[in-house]
Amino acid sequence: MTRENVILKVDNLTKQFGGVIAVNEVSFDVKKGEIFAVIGPNGAGKTTLFNMITGVLPSTSGQVVFENHKLTGKKPYQIAKIGVTRTFQNLEVFSNMTVIENVMTGAHLTMKTNLFTAGLRLPMVVKEERKTMEKAMECLERVGIAHLAYKMSPTLPYGSQRLLEIARAAASNPKLILLDEPMAGLNSEESRQLIEVILKMREDGLTFVFVEHDMETVMSMSDRIVVMDNGVKIGEGTPEEVYQNPKIVAAYLGDEEEDTVYA
Ligand SMILES: Nc1ncnc2c1ncn2[C@@H]1O[C@H](COP(=O)(O)OP(=O)(O)OP(=O)(O)O)[C@@H](O)[C@H]1O
Ligand SMILES: [Mg+2]
Structure with missing residues (x-):
């Protein structure tokens, strides 16, 4: 990956809430024009990660760099001016x-x-x-x-x-939009419409990072995926790579053998 292609750099980002480490030294790079997914079970730290990137929550440690701007420590409106906006998990x-x-x-x-x-x-x-x-x-x-x-x-x-x-x-006028579970609660026609909108905006030069539980959407839309579990990044790759990683399948996509053992 050439450095010039990187639009967002998340570097060892950590968030601690009292005794809970919601996000634990997570690092990844997003390239310009990518549709980049963050997946993981409930409570994995996905929303907390978004909250730190967009300045809604201060990070405990680590940093976020967008283009040549350090976002860490900035307020959401300052981050929006730099070109990073978001939508929320619950309709706002x-x-x-x-x-x-x-x-x-x-x-x-x-x-x-x-x-x-x-x-x-x-x-x-x-x-x-x-x-x-x-x-x-x-x-x-x-x-x-x-x-x-x-x-x-x-x-x-x-x-x-x-x-x-x-x-x-x-x-x-953002360059990067973060979407937190954009498909939640949508029927299949609405999801299809939303996917079309996102793909078209990407064609116009926008970059997307999105959190999504619907695996069909994730696998069909994303260029690359980061997988989180319990605050930690447990894997990263293209949809094919993620699907073939046994560690990820076991932790997130569901270990069917295990299910049958306990059934
Ligand atoms: N403001 C907060 N104060 C204390 N703990 C928090 C706070 N926000 C999140 N947490 C905790 O941090 C962890 C990660 O939560 P987060 O909401 O980031 O997960 P998530 O991956 O977005 O989950 P979901 O898929 O359910 O939306 C959880 O254990 C949660 O209880
Ligand atoms: Mg969430």
Whole structure:
């Protein structure tokens, strides 16, 4: 792997909650344009890993570098400005807003004007607000729900709210989007639509790191996979390599022989 290709470098990242080491010296590199999966059983530390990368939680030790920026120690909005955004495991859509307003909150992360200048309604602010709205609409078009722009967000079906979250993440012009269980709760048609959206955004130059329990999605979508168990990285490779690694199959994909012994 050439160094220039690496967009995200996770280096010995560790998170300790009291006596629990949720993430234990995890390292991996993600290349530009990859769809990179993080898998592992419940409680493996996947969300905690995402929380550290995106600045939601401080890490206990280790570091994260995105392009030539050290993300460690930065706040989520600073990390978003650098080009890294995310969606959450539990739907986090602002319920008192229309769909487009929700997406505009994503775009606001990278706007030049602040609340003070916005309050003055200067021509620059009005112009920027119009640009933000255009950008938000463009993101809704990208995920295929522009026709729902003026609906109140909670009235959307669950799958469309997932797409809305991705549109909001895309509105801050990221280079890397982290998706925490994007397919959870979606029916097969909604999952298919979401996969198409992700693949198309990758074609446009975006990089994705995603956590997912649905193995069919993981195996079909990912370029590479990191496997975690109990806070530790237990393996890494292409879907084929992961599937053929007996240690990984035993720890995560289920050891069928063992099952029959205890059945
Ligand atoms: N804020 C917290 N305080 C204390 N312990 C935590 C906290 N967040 C996570 N943990 C613990 O850290 C470990 C990893 O949790 P995490 O949510 O990262 O797992 P996960 O791999 O995302 O699991 P799931 O697949 O269920 O979403 C678990 O033991 C969990 O109980
Ligand atoms: Mg999780």
